[in-house]
Amino acid sequence: MxxxxxxxxxxxxxxxxxxxxxxxxxxxxxxxxxxxxxxxxxxxxxxxxxxxxxxxxxxxxxxxxxxxxxxxxxxxxxxxxxxVWPTRQETMQTTLIVLAVSIVMALALWGIDGIMVRLVSFATGV
Structure with missing residues (x-):
């Protein structure tokens, strides 16, 4: 006060x-x-x-x-x-990097999931 x-x-x-x-x-x-x-x-x-x-x-x-x-x-x-706000070019580059990494990770997880499903089905005989 x-x-x-x-x-x-x-x-x-x-x-x-x-x-x-x-x-x-x-x-x-x-x-x-x-x-x-x-x-x-x-x-x-x-x-x-x-x-x-x-x-x-x-x-x-x-x-x-x-x-x-x-x-x-x-x-x-x-x-x-x-x-200090990023320029349009910096924003576009960062967005593309995030998009590319997200796609790569999604494909990697999809592949690991497929392998794990096949291993579990082989182990359980289903």
Whole structure:
């Protein structure tokens, strides 16, 4: 937590609890409203559900766990920017190598399986 936080942990926790209750009530309202207004146009119901879910996410983002989640998402986005993605040629070469090795292994296992079946049938006389 930040040192200049004016709220006490108890009041922050109580406010967060109320906010989470509001979030769950909004989500339940989206589900129930979608069910109750089933005779309305799908586009109108979808728009209503999207608006209610956006409101729920907005409320959730103001909680302490919501702020941590947003911070994590920002950091993950920065890390993704640091990734060096393979070129098209590297991707194609790697894909072909994996495909070739998979085919060779499949043929080898098929051959071993055939040999084992013949050995077992020879040993059992079936």
């Amino acid at each position: 930040k040192a200049n936080n004016a709220e006490t942990p108890e009041s922050s926790s109580a406010v967060d609890t109320i906010k989470w209750i509001v979030v769950f009530v909004l989500l339940a309202a989206a589900v129930v409203g979608n069910y109750l207004y089933g005779d309305m146009s799908v586009a109108i119901r979808a728009a209503g559900v999207v608006v209610v879910i956006a409101a729920a996410l907005g409320v959730a983002a103001t909680t302490s766990k919501g702020k941590v989640a947003i911070s994590f998402a920002r950091e993950a986005r920065m890390e993704i920017r640091k990734v």
